[in-house]
Amino acid sequence: xxxxxxxxxxxxxxxxxxxxxxxxxxxxxxxxxxxxxxxxxxxxxxxxxxxxxxxxxxxxxxxxxxxxxxxxxxxxxxxxxxxxxxxxxxxxxxxxxxxxxxxxxxxxxxxxxxxxxxxxxxxxxxxxxxxxxxxxxxxxxxxxxxxxxxxxxxxxxxxxxxxxxxxxxxxxxxxxxxxxxxxxxxxxxxxxxxxxxxxxxxxxxxxxxxxxxxxxxxxxxxxxxxxxxxxxxxxxxxxxxxxxxxxxxxxxxxxxxxxxxxxxxxxxxxxxxxxxxxxxxxxxxxxxxxxxxxxxxxxxxxxxxxxxxxxxxxxxxxxxxxxxxxxxxxxxxxxxxxxxxxxxxxxxxxxxxxxxxxxxxxxxxxxxxxxxxxxxxxxxxxxxxxxxxxxxxxxxxxxxxxxxxxxxxxxxxxxxxxxxxxxxxxxxxxxxxxxxxxxx
Amino acid sequence: xxxxxxxxxxxxxxxxxxxxxxxxxxxxxxxxxxxxxxxxxxxxxxxxxxxxxxxxxxxxxxxxxxxxxxxxxxxxxxxxxxxxxxxxxxxxxxxxxxxxxxxxxxxxxxxxxxxxxxxxxxxxxxxxxxxxxxxxxxxxxxxxxxxxxxxxxxxxxxxxxxxxxxxxxxxxxxxxxxxxxxxxxxxxxxxxxxxxxxxxxxxxxxxxxxxxxxxxxxxxxxxxxxxxxxxxxxxxxxxxxxxxxxxxxxxxxxxxxxxxxxxxxxxxxxxxxxxxxxxxxxxx
Numbered sequence: 001x002x003x004x005x006x007x008x009x010x011x012x013x014x015x016x017x018x019x020x021x022x023x024x025x026x027x028x029x030x031x032x033x034x035x036x037x038x039x040x041x042x043x044x045x046x047x048x049x050x051x052x053x054x055x056x057x058x059x060x061x062x063x064x065x066x067x068x069x070x071x072x073x074x075x076x077x078x079x080x081x082x083x084x085x086x087x088x089x090x091x092x093x094x095x096x097x098x099x100x101x102x103x104x105x106x107x108x109x110x111x112x113x114x115x116x117x118x119x120x121x122x123x124x125x126x127x128x129x130x131x132x133x134x135x136x137x138x139x140x141x142x143x144x145x146x147x148x149x150x151x152x153x154x155x156x157x158x159x160x161x162x163x164x165x166x167x168x169x170x171x172x173x174x175x176x177x178x179x180x181x182x183x184x185x186x187x188x189x190x191x192x193x194x195x196x197x198x199x200x201x202x203x204x205x206x207x208x209x210x211x212x213x214x215x216x217x218x219x220x221x222x223x224x225x226x227x228x229x230x231x232x233x234x235x236x237x238x239x240x241x242x243x244x245x246x247x248x249x250x251x252x253x254x255x256x257x258x259x260x261x262x263x264x265x266x267x268x269x270x271x272x273x274x275x276x277x278x279x280x281x282x283x284x285x286x287x288x289x290x291x292x293x294x295x296x297x298x299x300x301x302x303x304x305x306x307x308x309x310x311x312x313x314x315x316x317x318x319x320x321x322x323x324x325x326x327x328x329x330x331x332x333x334x335x336x337x338x339x340x341x342x343x344x345x346x347x348x349x350x351x352x353x354x355x356x357x358x359x360x361x362x363x364x365x366x367x368x369x370x371x372x373x374x375x376x377x378x379x380x381x382x383x384x385x386x387x388x389x390x391x392x393x394x395x396x397x398x399x400x401x402x403x404x405x406x407x408x409x410x411x412x413x414x415x416x417x418x419x420x421x422x423x424x425x426x427x428x429x430x431x432x433x434x435x436x437x438x439x440x
Numbered sequence: 441x442x443x444x445x446x447x448x449x450x451x452x453x454x455x456x457x458x459x460x461x462x463x464x465x466x467x468x469x470x471x472x473x474x475x476x477x478x479x480x481x482x483x484x485x486x487x488x489x490x491x492x493x494x495x496x497x498x499x500x501x502x503x504x505x506x507x508x509x510x511x512x513x514x515x516x517x518x519x520x521x522x523x524x525x526x527x528x529x530x531x532x533x534x535x536x537x538x539x540x541x542x543x544x545x546x547x548x549x550x551x552x553x554x555x556x557x558x559x560x561x562x563x564x565x566x567x568x569x570x571x572x573x574x575x576x577x578x579x580x581x582x583x584x585x586x587x588x589x590x591x592x593x594x595x596x597x598x599x600x601x602x603x604x605x606x607x608x609x610x611x612x613x614x615x616x617x618x619x620x621x622x623x624x625x626x627x628x629x630x631x632x633x634x635x636x637x638x639x640x641x642x643x644x645x646x647x648x649x650x651x652x653x654x655x656x657x658x659x660x661x662x663x664x665x666x667x668x669x670x671x672x673x674x675x676x677x678x679x680x681x682x683x684x685x686x687x688x689x690x691x692x693x694x695x696x697x698x699x700x701x702x703x704x705x706x707x708x709x710x711x712x713x714x715x716x717x718x719x720x721x722x723x724x
Contacts, residue, residue, distance in 0.1 A: 400687060402687070403686055406685070410578070413579055413668070438687075438688060439687040
């Protein structure tokens with residue numbers, strides 16, 4: 001039995017080993033993958049500072065790397081660009097900020113992000129980059145100090161397929177208010193087989209890849225109009241004055257749609273995008289960034305309408321704003337801060353910088369020397385403004401937390417599957433106060 | 441040989457010991473310290489004492505996640521071990537053809553990552569739910585819970601089966617022959633000979649399934665994401681969400697306090713279980 005004994009002892013030993021090792025492992029959090037640049041050029045730099053930019057948008061990582069390399073070649077200042085993988089920016093920022101070589105330039109999404117990071121934001125008032133902004137509305141303010149500057153403006157609304165709308169016998173001029181929009185949508189929905197489509201609206205997917213279109217972007221409208229009516233810019237307790245309008249629009253989305261409300265729980269952003277791309281739906285709520293996915297349909301086919309909300313339809317424009325603010329790390333060395341400010345200024349003023357922002361990345365930048373972007377939705381947004389319509393500001397940046405959004409998402413999903421609207425009301429109004437209090 | 445081992449053992453232990461110290465001991469101590477602080481990044485902290493623990497224990501979602509996880513861990517531990525042992529017994533019978541193929545098939549799910557499994561099962565379960573006219577996973581707490589159980593069974597039963605097979609094969613055949621000669625039937629052989637000799641194996645398997653049940657994260661994140669409204673959120677996911685999806689200075693510390701409570705809890709349960717089952721092991 002000698003052999004058996006030793007095997008048994010071996011088993012025992014490994015048990016003990018595994019016991020101590022495995023039991024103690026805390027559930028690991030997904031480490032964010034990232035692509036880091038190789039722009040550390042060995043040229044001796046004239047100034048001693050260097051730049052480390054933690055980029056939020058994975059889709060333009062490559063363009064930033066190129067731009068950083070150009071800057072290094074031109075000035076000899078090292079610029080490192082690291083991009084956080086999709087949806088992991090906050091995690092990445094937290095771990096990078098703890099390092100001795102922390103990012104000197106990082107991004108925040110607005111007042112809520114600022115709440116978390118205000119102790120790290122260098123005051124940009126009086127800086128060259130602040131002077132380049134076209135409007136001081138685009139500053140992220142922390143009291144009197146300028147914690148960040150918006151560097152991308154985006155617009156969203158109801159994207160529609162012009163060809164299909166014409167086929168249904170309507171044109172853009174027939175839709176001027178929520179009522180007319182609903183009439184057109186209902187009519188299209190009732191004739192969907194005749195028109196060869198699946199529904200008037202693409203599926204209002206409630207998967208994480210799509211629910212932000214309703215819990216953030218659509219939810220912006222009741223928040224915006226309430227702020228406007230009450231003359232506020234933020235509140236600790238929202239009243240939900242315009243929730244009935246929110247319900248009307250959402251009802252229209254889920255009834256005049258390509259699928260049953262009960263299926264929405266598992267519908268994704270790709271589903272909606274594909275339905276629109278394949279001509280199965282006429283309307284699609286999304287923004288300028290969607291052009292990357294649906295641009296192949298041709299600029300002549302694509303149009304964008306305001307999400308008419310039934311409050312002030314004759315004056316309502318598209319929703320334009322920013323949730324991309326540049327912030328400089330206050331705790332970086334003076335040399336690095338200076339190098340970072342110089343880099344930002346160069347990006348928004350130099351020929352290379354503005355070309356890269358507008359043409360390569362497709363950004364609309366609110367800076368004086370910015371180049372015109374080629375995105376047709378941007379042109380439409382500008383037309384609305386020049387026709388005297390009021391753009392809807394992005395008030396959703398004051399939403400108390402991600403938790404608020406995910407609770408609202410659950411409530412909307414449940415409502416779409418036949419639940420009651422009261423759940424949505426509670427999630428919108430009561431939970432706002434709870435979450436605002438929790439984030440103090 | 442023995443002498444050499446005596447002399448050189450520190451060298452052999454060193455790599456594991458080092459990685460254990462750097463990968464666990466140091467982060468754990470740091471974690472305990474952080475759980476007593478308010479912080480945003482870990483290099484800049486303010487000491488706040490036990491406040492985080494008070495807040496963490498007062499958090500209803502945390503309590504809910506705790507009981508849900510306890511229930512889940514018990515269900516999974518029982519089911520995984522019963523099923524794994526049953527398959528192992530079936531596949532160690534001498535006359536079964538192709539038993540190696542079956543072993544591979546049962547073991548296979550274990551090779552796929554939890555996130556991938558979670559999404560695949562999400563599609564499968566949603567299809568079934570949609571066909572029988574039930575609410576989809578995102579709105580269906582019961583389906584979310586049992587979906588997680590089924591997923592975990594499917595993934596872990598094969599792994600435990602392999603360990604049980606190894607255990608069954610290490611039972612000396614003289615024991616089984618002696619039992620046969622004495623006239624024991626299959627049932628008696630199983631309870632009186634196989635189970636007592638399997639105790640060391642059972643210790644490991646119970647340990648692995650209990651801790652896995654408590655620590656389950658990827659599958660939970662991918663399959664239900666805690667929907668609806670944190671109803672299907674297990675402890676690990678609750679900690680993760682506290683840490684990353686809440687706004688405000690205090691939440692990081694609370695998440696950290698939860699993690700420490702969680703860690704101590706899992707270690708304590710695992711040690712108690714080891715002690716109990718080890719006392720039942722017999723000397724061969």
